[in-house]
Amino acid sequence: AQTVTQSQPEMSVQEAETVTLSCTYDTSESNYYLFWYKQPPSRQMILVIRQEAYKQQNATENRFSVNFQKAAKSFSLKISDSQLGDTAMYFCAFSGAGSYQLTFGKGTKLSVIP
């Protein structure tokens, strides 16, 4: 079974600064996908970024980028130029290539301070 661990329950960052959220996972599968989802108070899960395990290049999406270290089973999210609208819960998630089911971490609550 897969596990996803987010070791930072809460974090804060000043507006316009950069912050990195940590995620580690455990799996015996060789091909899989990793995701970061954002959940604002409305509770809708919004996809931020995704990474295919077979791709060595780190995914980027505007101000969001990941540092994917496959050997270390680490998948951190970097948010640059933080904005007030980035305030939310952030969940790291794992999906096996065959199952297309998500296993989530417990989340990191990010607060962007003006």
Added chain:
Amino acid sequence: EAGVAQSPRYKIIEKRQSVAFWCNPISGHATLYWYQQILGQGPKLLIQFQNNGVVDDSQLPKDRFSAERLKGVDSTLKIQPAKLEDSAVYLCASSWENTIYFGEGSWLTVV
């Protein structure tokens, strides 16, 4: 493109009552999921459908929860009888090309 639609958005019921949630996935998405998210936790998969067949319902409490997707499009999740610990957000999602898209969720409070 329309997203995943869910209703009702909010529901308050007494324990032992029943409740039903409806979901309409993104058009063309064959796979549909129901997740349960208890406050302070990440979502947990309850059931996964592929078209109108069940792929995985191993974490669905079948003594009180049921779900169906009769025509391979819309889905309904039912809880009967509800318990206090069922208070949660119920998230419906559908997937395309290994990416899962979520609806806004249905908040359930059992009192």
